[in-house]
Structures are given as structure tokens and as C-alpha cells.
Amino acid sequence: MHKDRKIRILIAKIGCDIHERGALTLLYTFRDAGMEAIYTGRYQTPEAVATAAIDEDVDIIALSDHTGSMPIIAASVLEELKKRNVEDIRIMTGGLISIDDAKVLDEMGVWGNYAPGTPLDVIVEHVKTLVQGNK
Amino acid sequence: MKDRNVSVDRKFGHMVRTATQSHIELKPHYGPEDVKGISYEADRGNPGEYPFTRGLYPDMYRDRLWLKSFIVSYSTPEETNEAFRKYIANGMTDLRLLADLPTQSGIDPDHPFAWNSMMCGGVATYALPVYDRMLEGVPMENVVCELAHSSISNFIYFYSLLVALMENRGLDITQLRGNSINDPVRAKLVYASPDFPTNIARRVCLDHIEYSVRHTPKWRPFAPNGVDPCQGGMDAVRELGGCLAVATAICSDLTERGISIDDYGAMVFSLDAESDFFETIAKFRAARMMWAKLAREKLGAKTKKAMQLKIGIRTSGLSLQSQKPLNNAARVTLQILSCVMGGVNSLDASSIDEAIGLPSYEARVFNLDTQHIITHEANVPLVADPLAGSYYLEWLTSKLEKRVNTYLDEVEARGGIFECLESGWLNGIMEENRLRIQREKADGKRLIVGVNAFQDEGEEGPINGAIRGVAYKAPPETLREERVREVKAFKEGRDQEELKRSLKQLYDDTKDGQNVTRPIIDAAKTGATLGEVTGVIRLAYGIPYDPFEQMDTPTYVHQSLEDLK
Numbered sequence: 027m028h029k030d031r032k033i034r035i036l037i038a039k040i041g042c043d044i045h046e047r048g049a050l051t052l053l054y055t056f057r058d059a060g061m062e063a064i065y066t067g068r069y070q071t072p073e074a075v076a077t078a079a080i081d082e083d084v085d086i087i088a089l090s091d092h093t094g095s096m097p098i099i100a101a102s103v104l105e106e107l108k109k110r111n112v113e114d115i116r117i118m119t120g121g122l123i124s125i126d127d128a129k130v131l132d133e134m135g136v137w138g139n140y141a142p143g144t145p146l147d148v149i150v151e152h153v154k155t156l157v158q159g160n161k
Numbered sequence: 162m163k164d165r166n167v168s169v170d171r172k173f174g175h176m177v178r179t180a181t182q183s184h185i186e187l188k189p190h191y192g193p194e195d196v197k198g199i200s201y202e203a204d205r206g207n208p209g210e211y212p213f214t215r216g217l218y219p220d221m222y223r224d225r226l227w228l229k230s231f232i233v234s235y236s237t238p239e240e241t242n243e244a245f246r247k248y249i250a251n252g253m254t255d256l257r258l259l260a261d262l263p264t265q266s267g268i269d270p271d272h273p274f275a276w277n278s279m280m281c282g283g284v285a286t287y288a289l290p291v292y293d294r295m296l297e298g299v300p301m302e303n304v305v306c307e308l309a310h311s312s313i314s315n316f317i318y319f320y321s322l323l324v325a326l327m328e329n330r331g332l333d334i335t336q337l338r339g340n341s342i343n344d345p346v347r348a349k350l351v352y353a354s355p356d357f358p359t360n361i362a363r364r365v366c367l368d369h370i371e372y373s374v375r376h377t378p379k380w381r382p383f384a385p386n387g388v389d390p391c392q393g394g395m396d397a398v399r400e401l402g403g404c405l406a407v408a409t410a411i412c413s414d415l416t417e418r419g420i421s422i423d424d425y426g427a428m429v430f431s432l433d434a435e436s437d438f439f440e441t442i443a444k445f446r447a448a449r450m451m452w453a454k455l456a457r458e459k460l461g462a463k464t465k466k467a468m469q470l471k472i473g474i475r476t477s478g479l480s481l482q483s484q485k486p487l488n489n490a491a492r493v494t495l496q497i498l499s500c501v502m503g504g505v506n507s508l509d510a511s512s513i514d515e516a517i518g519l520p521s522y523e524a525r526v527f528n529l530d531t532q533h534i535i536t537h538e539a540n541v542p543l544v545a546d547p548l549a550g551s552y553y554l555e556w557l558t559s560k561l562e563k564r565v566n567t568y569l570d571e572v573e574a575r576g577g578i579f580e581c582l583e584s585g586w587l588n589g590i591m592e593e594n595r596l597r598i599q600r601e602k603a604d605g606k607r608l609i610v611g612v613n614a615f616q617d618e619g620e621e622g623p624i625n626g627a628i629r630g631v632a633y634k635a636p637p638e639t640l641r642e643e644r645v646r647e648v649k650a651f652k653e654g655r656d657q658e659e660l661k662r663s664l665k666q667l668y669d670d671t672k673d674g675q676n677v678t679r680p681i682i683d684a685a686k687t688g689a690t691l692g693e694v695t696g697v698i699r700l701a702y703g704i705p706y707d708p709f710e711q712m713d714t715p716t717y718v719h720q721s722l723e724d725l726k
Contacts, residue, residue: 041277042262044311044352047393047479050592051599069266069355069709071274093262093281094518094635102277122518124634141483142516143612146603 033061033157034084038075039068040099045092048120048142052088052149059150072099076106079115085157087115092122096139097130104134116156120149174615177606182437183396184597185560191552199559204450208504208545212453214446214558216504217469221545222536227500228507229532230255231525232309234283236636238295241284245299247522252529255305255339255507258295258319259283267314267356267708269692270641271648274709280636282519285644287690288651292322293329301327305507306339307473311389312354313362314695316343316382317369321681324377329686340381340429340473343369346407346582350591351389355708356695359583365677365698366411371418372678374425381471383411384429388475391433394595397444398561402568403587404430405451406578412460423464427471428452432505434476434496441496442548443557445472445503451562472505481516485611485621486628489513494531501532501541502548508532519633648690655688661721663687664697668722671701693718 035056037049049065056063064082066075079087091099096119107113118138119131128139138152180186199205206212209219218224229252235241245256259265261283263275270285279285284295301323308319320341327334345362348354357365366383373382385407387400395403408430412422430448435441452470456462476496481489490513500508510528512520535541548554572581581587601607608614621629663684670680681694696706696718706714 041274042266042268043278043281044262044265047595050595054596054599068353069274071711091277093278095277095281098638099277124518125629143482143484143609145613 033086033153034082035061035063035086035088035153036066036075036079036082036084037063037088037090038066038070038078038103039090040070040072040075040103041091041093041095042069043091043093044068045121046090048092049090051146052090052120055146055150056153059153061153072102072106075103076110076112079107080110080112084115086153087117088153089117089119090121091119094122094124094127096121096123097127097134100131100134100136104136118152118156120144177608181397181440181557182435183398183440185440185557185564191556193552195552195556196559199555204559204562205549205555211457211465211468212450213469214450214453215546215549217449217471217506219545221504222501222542226536226542227505227532228255228305229253229529230257230305230307230507230509231512231520231528232257232259232283232509234259234261235519235633236261236280236284236640238284238286238291241295242297242299244522245296248525248529249299251526252533255307255509256299257307257309257509259309260286260315260319264691265311265315265352266354267312267691267695269648269690270644271652272692272707272709273711276641279641280644285648286319286322287648287692288688289322289325289329289685290651290688292319292326296326301330302332302336304338306337307507308339308341308343309475309509310342311352312348312356313343313345313365314354314356314691314698316341317365317678317681318685318691318694320369320373320380320382321678321685325682325685328682334377336379337377338379340384341369341373342386342431343383344386344407344431346403346578346587347386347389349582350587351393357699357708358704359579361698361702363414363579367414367418368676368678370411370415370425371420372676374415374420378426381427381429383408384431384473385411386431388431388433390591391435392477392479394591394593394598396594397435397437397440398564398568399590399594400433401430401444401448401451401561402565402572403578404432404448405455405565406569406572408452409455409460410578422456422460422462422467426464426466427469428456428467429471429473429506431473431475434474434500434505434508434510436477436480436492436496438495438499439554439557440561441499442503443554443561445500445505446546446554446558447561447565448472449504450558451565471507472503473507473509474500474505475509476500476511478511478515481511481513482609482612483516483629485617485625486513486517487625488611489516490527493528497528497531498535498541501535502546504546514628514631517629518635521631521633523631524628651688652690657717659687660684660689661717661724663689664693664718664721667694668697668701671698697722 053065120140131139205214208216262278269287370382385404387404391400449470453468456468512524514524667680
């Protein structure tokens with residue numbers, strides 16, 4: 027990865043969850059932090075998100091969900107990335123994530139699972155760390 | 162010993178704002194000169210008198226307390242039924258019905274797209290038997306039901322299920338009470354509802370209203386919603402302005418169908434109780450006044466009823482925080498208090514654990530008890546509109562009225578609310594304000610306790626920890642699998658000939674421009690699901706059956722439209 031390359035991040039929502047404010051908040055937060063942030067919009071499939079991540083050449087997919095189903099959603103995206111041999115794309119999550127769900131996600135290799143109201147600079151720092159670890 | 166000294170900061174926790182949540186700049190105090198332009202007769206009136214600023218009834222809450230409600234919708238119809246029974250026993254008087262998120266998008270649980278959010282946020286109410294189980298033993302003639310879903314397909318379908326259920330149980334449908342939000346602008350603006358494009362949504366919305374006005378007069382089939390636009394970023398001015406603009410547009414549409422505003426009767430708005438205490442109270446007062454003036458002066462209302470605005474509330478979910486969730490008890494209590502002081506008619510208060518998961522039973526009973534305490538211990542509802550005459554509140558009420566009128570003029574100049582939706586202008590202003598708020602929070606100009614100020618140092622205590630532990634969890638995949646099997650078996654077990662005939666009838670009536678409500682009620686009785694009803698209406702408009710274009714038209718649906726030609 028080129029040193030001056032901006033961090034590229036795809037914010038994605040999968041399934042029928044309608045809560046969008048967290049995703050939109052992060053979209054602008056990442057852009058303000060100098061990253062290339064792209065938002066898929068709502069009602070996406072895991073397949074479409076994996077494809078978009080490759081097409082947009084992103085470093086990270088940030089999944090947003092407020093249904094309490096994040097472990098199911100993250101697993102489906104990980105599977106699609108695996109199918110496409112792009113397991114170097116990292117996943118992080120945000121939304122309605124219980125402490126138990128965060129543990130499950132951690133074990134799946136999904137690091138950075140944030141509940142609503144997490145300080146935005148904490149999330150931005152995490153993205154930077156995740157990308158650096160990926161170099 | 163030196164390092165044990167503490168220093169006191171007299172300025173610690175001082176205010177950082179001089180404006181309301183909606184950016185109305187305030188003076189340190191208000192006096193008689195600030196309310197000089199207000200006419201008591203024309204702009205306020207006694208409670209129960211035009212323009213109803215001070216409330217709809219002369220005796221207000223002595224006559225009838227506000228309805229106490231919540232959305233009750235857990236993963237299964239059985240759990241939901243059980244919950245209804247418990248909350249009714251604790252004083253709930255208004256049943257808000259909802260469905261899981263795939264249903265709200267217009268699809269059935271066996272749709273490939275449903276899996277990730279199936280049974281989340283509510284029951285997968287795909288067909289009549291599910292409603293029957295969910296409402297088993299609940300009286301349907303004397304209870305107020307509200308449909309709080311997001312998309313227009315849902316309102317007409319679930320209203321139809323309620324009617325079908327009453328007819329099947331031998332009950333009188335004219336006794337059906339309650340309301341549907343049925344707001345096509347909110348469906349697109351906030352939810353980007355995939356079920357119907359706006360032109361179809363607007364027609365189906367009107368069909369639902371028209372049928373209801375003629376057959377279920379106690380049902381309010383339309384309740385413009387400001388709550389969700391407000392949660393999406395609109396301020397109080399645009400929230401209220403949006404409701405008034407949508408109500409005006411729909412009332413004009415109804416006139417074309419031969420239904421006057423007097424035929425329609427009282428209007429209901431679903432408004433947001435936000436954290437800004439006085440602004441929220443002023444908003445409710447301004448809402449009643451502005452609707453009364455608009456109904457009489459612009460829409461030609463002659464009856465008192467048609468000038469009356471009932472206000473249904475959902476307190477702000479967005480104001481609740483997952484950090485130190487106990488603090489949400491203070492937030493919700495203040496929001497409930499603003500509702501009671503603002504004279505609202507029904508109140509759905511959020512729960513302290515709602516930023517963590519679906520509300521738990523205890524958290525909801527706490528909400529009901531808060532309302533009982535406000536009533537019986539604090540004696541707040543004894544006197545109507547208790548803050549009337551406050552220089553500040555009266556000034557703020559009129560200030561909101563002026564700002565909302567300016568906004569309405571702007572919407573009008575841009576071609577009306579539907580044009581503002583289609584052009585993306587509404588989305589633009591919602592986004593602009595959302596960003597403004599986000600930046601204010603980042604810059605410390607808007608403090609949220611426990612989030613960007615007064616954060617906890619160290620470990621979370623046992624009370625907050627307990628609140629975090631009780632929130633309702635999303636259903637595991639095994640339950641979802643079970644549901645998909647159930648839906649498939651249900652679909653196969655129906656009388657296929659009856660079903661096909663009813664879908665064909667719906668298709669023809671949609672195409673011919675007939676009111677689609679009765680065909681949907683009849684189709685529901687043959688077992689037609691929400692996904693099928695939505696899909697058949699879409700086909701009649703020449704667009705794909707599946708809103709997500711992930712699956713083809715099911716063979717039996719295709720056959721019913723072909724065979725019966």
C-alpha cells in the first residue's frame with residue numbers, strides 16, 4: 027500500500043434495517059478525518075457489499091446494524107470475502123451490539139465493535155490502527 | 162498529604178448554549194413586551210375552543226387522560242400477546258402494533274433478503290393467522306390500536322387484517338378504533354421504503370383513507386409523522402411544517418375523491434417529544450393552533466372536529482444513550498412531563514434500555530409508573546395548559562408559528578411537499594441540520610451527558626450494568642429457520658383456487674383504479690400474505706413483483722393472473 031494513499035472505507039448496511047443515522051454520522055466523520063468514505067445505502071446483500079468493497083478497493087468495511095443481528099451479518103460478509111479471496115479487507119461494526127455479541131465478533135476476527143454514542147475519535151483511531159496493522 | 166487536596170471549579174458543568182435545540186436564539190428573560198402581538202381570542206382561546214392552542218377539551222385531562230401506549234412487538238406472536246396482556250394489566254390503554262423489519266419493507270420471511278433482520282424489531286406478521294395469534298383474547302371493539310409501521314403497503318395490509326379479524330370474529334367493524342400513520346412522505350424521506358414508488362404509495366394511502374372514512378369512522382387512517390423526520394435530522398420547525406404540509410396535500414387529494422375535511426373529521430399528528438423541554442411544549446401548542454387555522458382558513462373546515470388536531474407522541478429514541486443508561490430515566494421523565502404540559506392525546510414513551518435493545522418488561526412498567534406518578538403524586542394534569550401565560554412559553558409558541566409559516570411558504574414555492582420529496586430537497590435540509598448537530602456535538606456546543614460530557618471514569622456500576630443486561634435479544638438463527646419453515650408450510654396449506662381468485666381481483670382492481678382495500682381484506686381471508694399483496698399491486702403497475710428484484714414472481718401468482726384472464 028502506498029504511503030500517501032488515503033484510507034478507503036466502505037460503510038454498509040445489510041438486510042432490512044432502517045436505522046441510518048449512525049452510518050451517516052460516520053460517513054461524514056471519516057471524510058472529515060481525511061479518509062475516502064463510501065456509503066452503500068440501506069437494503070444491501072452481503073454479496074453486493076463484498077463486490078462493492080472490491081470495486082472500490084477499500085481497506086475496511088464498516089458494517090452498521092441496529093437489529094441485534096450483527097454476528098449473523100458479519101459472518102455472512104466474511105464468507106463472501108473468503109469466497110472472493112480478499113480476506114485482507116478488514117471488517118468493523120457499529121450499532122446495537124451487546125457485550126455478548128461483541129465477544130462473538132471479536133472471536134470471529136471482527137475488531138472494533140461499537141455501540142451508539144462511542145466517541146467518534148475513538149472510532150477514527152481504531153480505523154487507523156486497523157489499516158496500519160494491515161500493511 | 163498534598164496530593165489529597167482537591168480543587169473546586171465553580172464553572173464546572175456550566176451552560177454552553179443560548180439557543181434551543183432547533184436553534185431558536187433566546188434572551189435571558191422575557192416580559193410583557195415579548196407577547197404584545199398575541200391575541201388571546203385569535204391565537205390561543207380557552208381549552209376546548211378555537212384555535213385549540215391550549216388543548217382540545219375544556220376539562221382536558223380531568224375529562225380523559227392521555228392514552229398510554231408503546232409499540233409492543235417481540236419476535237413471536239405468542240410473546241407479543243403475552244406482553245400485551247401484562248401491559249394492559251399495568252395501565253396501557255393504546256396498543257401500538259409493529260412488525261419485524263422485512264415485513265416493514267414489504268416482503269415475507271421466506272424472501273431471501275429477510276434473513277438478516279427477520280423477527281427483529283417485531284413479529285413477522287406475514288398473514289392473518291399470525292395476527293389472530295398475536296391478538297388472541299384482546300378485545301377489538303373497545304381498544305385503541307395504532308399501526309406504527311414504516312411503509313405504505315403495511316398500513317393498508319394490517320388495517321385489512323384488523324378488519325378481516327373483526328369480521329371473522331363476528332364483531333362490528335364500525336367499532337374499530339385507532340390510527341394508521343400512513344404517511345407517504347415519511348415512508349420515502351426517512352425509510353426509503355422499497356415496497357412502492359411514491360406515486361403508488363400515494364394512491365394506496367388514499368385508498369386506505371377513503372375506505373376507512375366510509376366503513377370504519379372511528380379509525381383515523383392517516384397521521385402525518387414528524388417523529389421520524391425529526392429523528393432523521395429535521396428540527397422542530399421542519400418537523401411540524403412537514404406534518405402540516407403533508408396533511409394539507411392529502412386533504413386536497415381527498416377532496417378530489419369527494420371527501421371533505423368535515424367528512425374526514427379530526428386530524429392526528431405523530432410528533433416527537435424531544436429533550437428541549439420548553440420548545441417541545443411550545444411545539445405541541447403551535448401544532449394545534451396552526452392546524453385549526455389552516456383547516457378553517459385554507460381547507461374550508463366548518464365543523465369543530467375538523468379543526469381539532471390530536472397529538473400522538475413518540476418520545477425521542479435518539480435522545481437515549483447506551484452510556485450510563487440509568488440517565489435515560491431522567492430524559493424520558495422530562496419528555497413525558499413536556500407531553501403532559503403540552504396537552505397531548507396519546508403518549509408512547511421510550512424505555513431506559515432502548516439504546517441497548519428492545520425494551521424489557523420492567524423498563525416499560527417503569528414508563529407507565531412514571532406517568533401514574535406524574536398524574537397522581539405530582540398532580541400535573543389537574544389543570545389544562547398549566548404554563549399558559551408564561552412570557553417565555555407564549556413568545557416561543559408564536560416564534561415557532563412564524564418560523565413554521567415561513568417554512569410552509571418555502572415548501573409551497575417549491576411546488577408542494579411531494580415535489581420537495583421527489584426533488585431531494587427535503588433530504589438535503591434534513592442532512593444539513595443533522596450535520597450541523599453532529600458538528601455542534603463534536604465542538605462541545607451541544608452536550609450529551611455521559612457521551613460527550615460528564616463521562617464516567619472507570620468501571621460501570623451495578624445499576625447501569627443491570628440495565629445493560631436485561632435488554633431483549635435478537636432471535637437466533639434456529640428460530641429464524643423455524644419461521645421460514647412455518648411460512649412455507651402455511652403457503653402450501655392454503656386453498657390455492659381461492660387464493661388465486663383473490664389475487665386476481667386485487668390485480669384487476671389495482672389496474673382499474675378501484676379502491677384496493679376491500680380486495681385486500683378478502684385476499685387476507687384467503688391467506689394472501691403481505692409480500693403477495695405488495696407484489697401483485699406492483700405487477701398491476703407494470704413493475705417487478707419483488708421490490709428488491711432478488712426473486713421472480715412466484716409461479717402460483719403468475720398463474721393466477723394468467724389463468725383467470
